[in-house]
Amino acid sequence: MEEIIPSLKGMLKDATNIKSDATRFEITITVLTKIKGNVADPDEILVMLKMFGGLKEDVPMEININNDTQIIELKFQTEEDFKKIQKIMETIWDDAVDMLEQASQGDFSRIKNIPKIDD
Amino acid sequence: MTDPNALENNPFKELGEIPENKYDNGYTLNSTYITVRDGVKIAATICLPKGLSPNDKIPTLLTQTRYWRAMELRIPFRWLFDSMITNAPNPEIVTSRGYSLIYTDVRGTGASSGTRIIPFSEEEVKDGSDIVDWIITQPWSDGNVVSKGISYTGTTAELFSGNNHQAIKAVMPGHGFWDPYTDVAFPGGCYDHAFMQMWSFLGKNLDLNSPKVFSQIMPEVWLFVKGVKAVSSDMDLKLLQDAITQHKSNLYVYEHTVKRDFRDDKLPDGTIFDDLSIFARKEKIESSKVPILAWCSWYDSGYGDAIINRFMNLSNPTIAILGDWTHGAGLPANQFYPDRTIVTPKPRDRINAWLNFFDKCVYGDGIQGKIIYYYTLAEEKWKKSRVWPPKGHSYQKWYFSENYSLTREEPATDVGADNYKINFRTTTGRNNRWWALLGLPITYYNRNKIDEKLLCYTSQPFGADTEITGQIILCLYLASTHEDGAIFAYFEDVDEKGNVTYVTDGEFRLIHRKVLSTEPPYKILIPYHSYNKEDAAPLVPGEITEVKFGLHATSVLIKKGHRIKIAIAGADKDTFIRYPKEGRPTITISRNKEFPSYIKLPIITKE
Numbered sequence: 001m002e003e004i005i006p007s008l009k010g011m012l013k014d015a016t017n018i019k020s021d022a023t024r025f026e027i028t029i030t031v032l033t034k035i036k037g038n039v040a041d042p043d044e045i046l047v048m049l050k051m052f053g054g055l056k057e058d059v060p061m062e063i064n065i066n067n068d069t070q071i072i073e074l075k076f077q078t079e080e081d082f083k084k085i086q087k088i089m090e091t092i093w094d095d096a097v098d099m100l101e102q103a104s105q106g107d108f109s110r111i112k113n114i115p116k117i118d119d
Numbered sequence: 120m121t122d123p124n125a126l127e128n129n130p131f132k133e134l135g136e137i138p139e140n141k142y143d144n145g146y147t148l149n150s151t152y153i154t155v156r157d158g159v160k161i162a163a164t165i166c167l168p169k170g171l172s173p174n175d176k177i178p179t180l181l182t183q184t185r186y187w188r189a190m191e192l193r194i195p196f197r198w199l200f201d202s203m204i205t206n207a208p209n210p211e212i213v214t215s216r217g218y219s220l221i222y223t224d225v226r227g228t229g230a231s232s233g234t235r236i237i238p239f240s241e242e243e244v245k246d247g248s249d250i251v252d253w254i255i256t257q258p259w260s261d262g263n264v265v266s267k268g269i270s271y272t273g274t275t276a277e278l279f280s281g282n283n284h285q286a287i288k289a290v291m292p293g294h295g296f297w298d299p300y301t302d303v304a305f306p307g308g309c310y311d312h313a314f315m316q317m318w319s320f321l322g323k324n325l326d327l328n329s330p331k332v333f334s335q336i337m338p339e340v341w342l343f344v345k346g347v348k349a350v351s352s353d354m355d356l357k358l359l360q361d362a363i364t365q366h367k368s369n370l371y372v373y374e375h376t377v378k379r380d381f382r383d384d385k386l387p388d389g390t391i392f393d394d395l396s397i398f399a400r401k402e403k404i405e406s407s408k409v410p411i412l413a414w415c416s417w418y419d420s421g422y423g424d425a426i427i428n429r430f431m432n433l434s435n436p437t438i439a440i441l442g443d444w445t446h447g448a449g450l451p452a453n454q455f456y457p458d459r460t461i462v463t464p465k466p467r468d469r470i471n472a473w474l475n476f477f478d479k480c481v482y483g484d485g486i487q488g489k490i491i492y493y494y495t496l497a498e499e500k501w502k503k504s505r506v507w508p509p510k511g512h513s514y515q516k517w518y519f520s521e522n523y524s525l526t527r528e529e530p531a532t533d534v535g536a537d538n539y540k541i542n543f544r545t546t547t548g549r550n551n552r553w554w555a556l557l558g559l560p561i562t563y564y565n566r567n568k569i570d571e572k573l574l575c576y577t578s579q580p581f582g583a584d585t586e587i588t589g590q591i592i593l594c595l596y597l598a599s600t601h602e603d604g605a606i607f608a609y610f611e612d613v614d615e616k617g618n619v620t621y622v623t624d625g626e627f628r629l630i631h632r633k634v635l636s637t638e639p640p641y642k643i644l645i646p647y648h649s650y651n652k653e654d655a656a657p658l659v660p661g662e663i664t665e666v667k668f669g670l671h672a673t674s675v676l677i678k679k680g681h682r683i684k685i686a687i688a689g690a691d692k693d694t695f696i697r698y699p700k701e702g703r704p705t706i707t708i709s710r711n712k713e714f715p716s717y718i719k720l721p722i723i724t725k726e
Contacts, residue, residue: 008199015198031198040194048194051342096195103339111338
């Protein structure tokens with residue numbers, strides 16, 4: 001794993017396309033790599049936002065996942081919630097890889113800040 | 120890390136040059152269930168070289184694990200990799216060298232069905248044979264199977280050979296035990312509480328497909344692993360769920376060993392520790408005549424001793440290797456060179472060397488006889504020998520003497536003893552040879568400070584370079600204020616500046632002190648203690664008794680001008696159970712004419 005960590009940020013950016021629609025409070029993640037099976041489950045999206053995005057609380061959102069098109073839609077009720085997640089999504093891949101890199105070097109400080117996750 | 124410039128006798132070089140790849144297009148990854156004789160479904164992940172033509176027939180490298188053969192990744196990492204193989208060897212290297220690679224979850228674990236009462240059960244071993252039957256009927260199989268692994272998978276590889284299946288051509292146990300009682304669970308009769316508890320905790324969570332366990336013991340893994348990888352045909356995950364339900368009936372070694380003491384204590388299925396061992400299956404393994412490459416490190420738990428015991432006791436053609444890295448060779452561990460950060464050889468070079476060994480056994484004449492390669496610490500050189508102990512071996516006694524010294528002269532006076540009140544806060548921490556089994560680094564640093572709490576005896580500077588290779592024997596004439604207790608003895612090198620470097624250690628629970636003159640279950644070079652209930656006896660408070668035991672094997676050069684030191688403790692609180700459970704004994708170590716406590720060093724004299 002250590003060998004590939006440095007290239008993960010670029011790989012994740014190449015493998016996904018994130019778009020935001022501020023008028024409709026929507027964020028779409030398109031997964032560009034061909035996935036066997038489900039692209040994601042709604043619970044996994046929430047875990048990802050908490051684990052790598054630092055989301056502390058439950059944010060109401062509608063999650064639609066199309067496994068054929070590999071498009072994940074996140075719809076929010078308020079602008080505040082939309083902006084909160086939009087900000088997280090701007091750096092989430094970098095944050096995830098940084099966290100992984102730190103942890104693989106024995107630095108678990110960021111992991112300790114992860115809120116309770118239902119695994 | 121071995122010195123990268125130590126080329127002479129280097130086993131990784133002697134296994135030959137790396138040949139050109141047979142396949143260069145990556146590999147395919149599939150999974151399936153293999154149903155064994157009693158209906159248990161063994162989950163298997165199969166890696167084949169891409170570009171394999173229907174006419175190509177290739178050998179198989181099999182690894183049977185209890186730690187998930189493959190992992191389902193969390194998003195977003197799952198969007199990059201379909202799954203991740205849990206264990207080495209690296210499928211890209213293995214398949215490019217022209218082997219198919221199969222990982223299985225042993226019964227009762229991962230995505231396999233069944234339950235497990237004990238590890239390495241007879242049923243688990245027999246599964247290996249059924250898996251081989253399946254492999255050799257596959258269209259890509261050439262009918263040859265080899266097996267390798269590290270730690271648990273190393274042991275499954277070694278036991279696999281005992282199936283006596285004609286398709287099995289070679290096995291490679293890395294960092295595995297020979298005698299699970301002394302090598303891992305009860306070294307010297309002292310219960311390795313830390314490892315046994317953590318290992319069982321890890322196993323239980325893995326078997327229930329709970330990744331939460333990683334957040335506590337391997338947080339970096341928790342970040343990207345969601346669970347065990349289901350078999351690809353199990354689209355609705357029903358078979359995986361059924362398997363996990365069956366795993367709920369599993370039993371774990373901690374639960375049924377923590378309140379035990381003796382080698383002959385029964386496990387839940389009526390077996391004893393010895394039944395899980397390699398030595399109890401010696402006859403089967405030998406009759407297979409399968410070549411074995413066994414490798415480990417001097418610093419890894421009691422598994423360095425396991426290499427030597429295996430080398431001395433198994434008649435199979437054998438290459439044995441003892442280096443200076445951590446469990447599984449993930450990190451360097453040479454205590455003389457704490458600043459080294461990269462392990463040598465690099466994993467890729469090591470795997471290629473292993474494949475050269477398999478090539479010899481599958482395509483060539485195999486290997487002849489037995490040879491052991493061992494790395495001498497501080498000298499930083501590889502040595503090799505066809506016999507153990509190596510030629511030039513003799514013992515040299517060093518006596519405990521006044522002013523906490525070690526001398527070559529036997530005590531001449533009738534009096535002489537030192538008292539030591541056991542300090543139960545003494546610890547080697549969590550980066551010692553026992554915690555290393557969980558993949559942690561090995562760092563016995565700052566021994567000077569730790570030794571201040573211990574009873575230490577130090578020699579004068581050595582007049583010449585002296586190689587010590589083998590198991591040091593410690594003989595103490597001691598009395599205690601209590602009926603139970605343990606000795607933890609550290610053998611150390613002291614340089615001209617007074618810096619103390621850990622070399623090896625040994626631990627021993629005093630109730631097991633009876634040295635038997637009967638034949639041990641396998642050949643050993645240290646005093647034979649049965650660790651059986653009938654041979655155990657409490658100490659008689661105040662009465663001097665002989666306590667003689669072996670330290671873990673090592674090979675080290677004590678350089679001219681350096682001194683040797685033996686540091687004695689009565690506890691290692693973060694690893695072993697406390698003996699006795701209550702009270703704080705004072706021990707008295709005699710060092711006089713009648714009771715001359717000493718250490719016996721296995722010296723190698725160059726011819």
